[in-house]
Amino acid sequence: MSSPDVLAALSSVTTATLTTILFKKGLRNVWLRGTAPLAAGQQRVAGPAFTLRFLPQREDLATPAAWSSPTSTRAAVEAMPAGCVVVADTAGIADAGIFGDILCARMRQRQVAGLVTAGAVRDRAGIVQTGLPVWCSAAAAPPAVAQLAFVGWQQPVACGGVAVFPQDIIVADEDGAIVIPAALTGxxxxxxxxxxxxxxxxxxxxxxxxxxxxxxxxxxxxxxxxxxxxxxxxx
Incomplete structure (x- = not known):
């Protein structure tokens, strides 16, 4: 199958089926823990991972300047290709929202397929209105900079206890999100x-x-x- 055919096929099957197939191949740790649909009725998504990496915040980094830094979530959003599934590593922190409605609206405009994180988002109602499918562990009012430092994109990350590499395939549905190693997708x-x-x-x-x-x-x-x-x- 060609890449578009592979993604179409993966979009038509459940994560439950896919985890069973991967289990038979010896891959047991593929379900990203803490990734639940933000809204009911979200469409299933499948696409290559575009990874984001956050670290626990340090006071010398927690400044408004972080929002306009060349290494910022704003810059990362503008680098996201159409059809990708964004996977954000929040270092196990879920009491600050990494994205709100404005950034999610821009991601939707860039035709990002979805956002997956074991962390939290903010502006829940506004995000739902953007139509961007989101999987996360919670909603939290504080901004990301209150607890997290964004350090880069398109690096190997850990999300929900699972290793995710850029271009791995992410599939997410009502049971959460899973990762499929790129070499095994077809x-x-x-x-x-x-x-x-x-x-x-x-x-x-x-x-x-x-x-x-x-x-x-x-x-x-x-x-x-x-x-x-x-x-x-x-x-």
Whole structure:
């Protein structure tokens, strides 16, 4: 699959399915803890990670000058490419909002796909109005500079206890956000699509009253039944 096809495929499957596929490949720590949807009904997003890194604030750095520094969140927003998913490392701090409605509105204008952080945002209502999908752990009134120092973008970061590198693929839905290593995305996307088709058939069997034994996971007999169904569906 080409890159646009891969992203389209990943946008069509759940993070639950994707974590199962990654688990089978030996990757267990891929779910970014503390990343919950800011608003109900947010669309699922998938895109390359654009990483932001914050450190705990120091008093000599906590000045208004930080907002106009060349290394500022404002400058980072202007470097974000269309379709990226912003992943912000807040060093485990969630009592200051890293972004508010104005920065999120600009991100939306730049066609950023979404924002993911285990930290907090501020201006919750205003952010929701921008339409930017956001996953975070909380909303907090204080500005980021009260607790955090922004130190750069497009570096390896830690978010929710998970390592994220620029260009890794982030997928986020109602169950939170996950990371897929860039080198595995095509393979994972193909397997995830097939798993969702299989599980849709299994669910249909369950709704018809079939017992789980031999069905979930599939026994050889039920595997053959599923394959016959797939041939009939595709042929």
């Amino acid at each position: 393979e994972v996307a193909a397997q995830a699509l097939e798993q969702e088709r299989t599980e849709a058939w299994i669910l249909d069997q369950v709704l018809q009253g079939a017992p789980l034994t031999g069905l979930y996971p599939l026994s050889p007999e039920n595997q053959a039944r599923y394959e016959a169904y797939s041939k009939g569906r595709d042929g």
